[in-house]
Amino acid sequence: MTKFNDFAVSENVLQAVSNMGFEEATPIQEQAIPTALKGLDLIGQAHTGTGKTAAFGVPMVEKLEKNGSTVQALVVTPTRELAVQVAEELNKIGQYKGIRTLPVYGGQDIGRQIRGLQKRPQIIVGTPGRLLDHIRRRTVRLGQVSMVVLDEADEMLNMGFIEDIEAILQETPQERQTLLFSATMPGPIEQLARRFMRDPQKISVRSKEVTVPNTEQFHMVMEERQKFDVLCRLLDTQSPDLAIVFGRTKRRVDELYEALNKRGYSAEGIHGDMTQARRDSVMRQFKDGSIDILVATDVAARGLDITGVTHVYNFDIPQDPESYVHRIGRTGRAGNTGMAVTFVSNREVGHLRTIEYGTKSRIPRLSTPTVKEAIEGQQRIAVEKLLKTVESEDITHYQPLADELLNEHDAETILAAALKMLTKEPDTTPVKLTEEAPQWSKRQNKPYQGGHYRRNKHKGGRGRRPYNKK
CATH class of the missing domain: 3.40.50.300 (P-loop containing nucleotide triphosphate hydrolases)
Structure with a gap:
């Protein structure tokens, strides 16, 4: 080397x-x-x-x-x-x-x-x-x-x-x-x-x-209406240090980061309709760890090189293999390991195969975490926080108070109560996301061969056809 x-x-x-x-x-x-x-x-x-x-x-x-x-x-x-x-x-x-x-x-x-x-x-x-x-x-x-x-x-x-x-x-x-x-x-x-x-x-x-060898890649198959609850369970069980969630549209990004905040997560969104000042502010917060989750569209996240991103979640499946590689390239950088999980509806499984064909890689299926596993994941985080405080923080000023509590209650009860307070239990606050149409393979059941697309003027700007490759 x-x-x-x-x-x-x-x-x-x-x-x-x-x-x-x-x-x-x-x-x-x-x-x-x-x-x-x-x-x-x-x-x-x-x-x-x-x-x-x-x-x-x-x-x-x-x-x-x-x-x-x-x-x-x-x-x-x-x-x-x-x-x-x-x-x-x-x-x-x-x-x-x-x-x-x-x-x-x-x-x-x-x-x-x-x-x-x-x-x-x-x-x-x-x-x-x-x-x-x-x-x-x-x-x-x-x-x-x-x-x-x-x-x-x-x-x-x-x-x-x-x-x-x-x-x-x-x-x-x-x-x-x-x-x-x-x-x-x-x-x-x-x-x-x-x-x-x-x-x-x-x-x-x-x-x-270029498909980021340090990044574990998975997909999960589910109905559109299940996506948000599954995302929350993954966040609870996998406890990413920093995560990027990709949505297909600006509306999706706005609804997602607002819904995550309703459920108690620290999230912000970034897309092209936001002012530059707002986008700069969101990126500063994400880089300094003030927020844990960045929700973004493809265009807004292009070129971002943020160290420490441990997880990428494709809430909406990318439109093509190139977009997929760009997205998962946000993690697994500079020798660090990362994980990328792509959500796929039943109607999008064929499109997933197109992405696998285009990236020359197999993306294995991941099972949905249970509520029990989500709770256990959050309990694990609570224990880690407690142990980290014991090892690295000055707690001498709190020891007299601890002695008083131990005179009234046994140590196991006090510790269990502390862990319960520190544990973020799964939140079921209702949220409503606008349903997005499924992503179809651009060549209708044919493996994606690469190439880029432009508007077809003969169809009023609605159709799209590929550039001819010379």
Whole structure:
């Protein structure tokens, strides 16, 4: 296994990646970093969770000059969350070399971004729409950019950003180095590469390497109306440190996190209709552990890299294998173990097989926990809390009170009462969730073959048909 100190990079960069906890390179990093350091164009086919940001961030920071007064590198991402996440990681990689990164994205005050740009960052990470806005205002000038990265290119295609990307690339020098990362390679992405890249080297991380080997994967079959109670039982029995629950729609996310709070769980939601300030606040709470459960849509959670997520629950089955891999990639990261559980209705079992076919993995079935098991799980947590307090907290001020109680009651009774108070017993508060239609396989009983979809204008925008693959 290649280590980071095997790469031809400076001590400043090595110190930064060491502080970030990186020692051994992932497969995409092992192949991409030497290629990018040589100045070659690169197409990397890899999913999220494989270490893509460091794969382009290490060579980018290594090659840039601290004293440059203009933007030297550009990263284009599909979502604001991914822009923020990538910028954070690049700032960590560049901290000792003095290379600064600024994220620019829609939903944030543009005046604030202009003030940040006036401080002359060497790298800009942005979403296509906001980048074009800055280019038109002349607050971002790309004439001196030496490296451009297109991150999650297939997702930008899905979101209709290809023309924006072409307009952005036309603002950069022809002799720039271009790196493109994409989970899949549909025809329009290949055309983009042929038009804007120079003899790119191709790197591909195989499916079996990206389906998060450190994550146990399971599915559960149930009726739609049973889903919420089953989720609560899983939370009670598995007691995740941090969990992400994925819902298919914004309405589903809102109803789910409100229902979880009604049942006594610490949960918040995130989706595209929320203000950026609200989304930022929710993410801060989740990262610092103020809330235990994040309920999210696919788009809102793209690019999030939060350490410590132990469980992912697909309350609604993902629409395709790529979405499934993106979702479960939120856990089992950086060598840690995780668990992903997908809820499947009887009518969606065929769609589950499509996901298994697309990810080349079997997802075993998990039985539903009983109420007794849920109570036992919460009792176990209560005992762990009590023992942790005994071992690590100063309880001397409480011992005189304990002596008084022991004079009136026996120790077993007192301890049982304490455990009962600490135990979160299953809550049956009624909740109502709007039923979602089942997810059908896109090719009607045929194994999913990959590819992305666009609106069929001949059917009034309602139909969807795949891009033809060349």
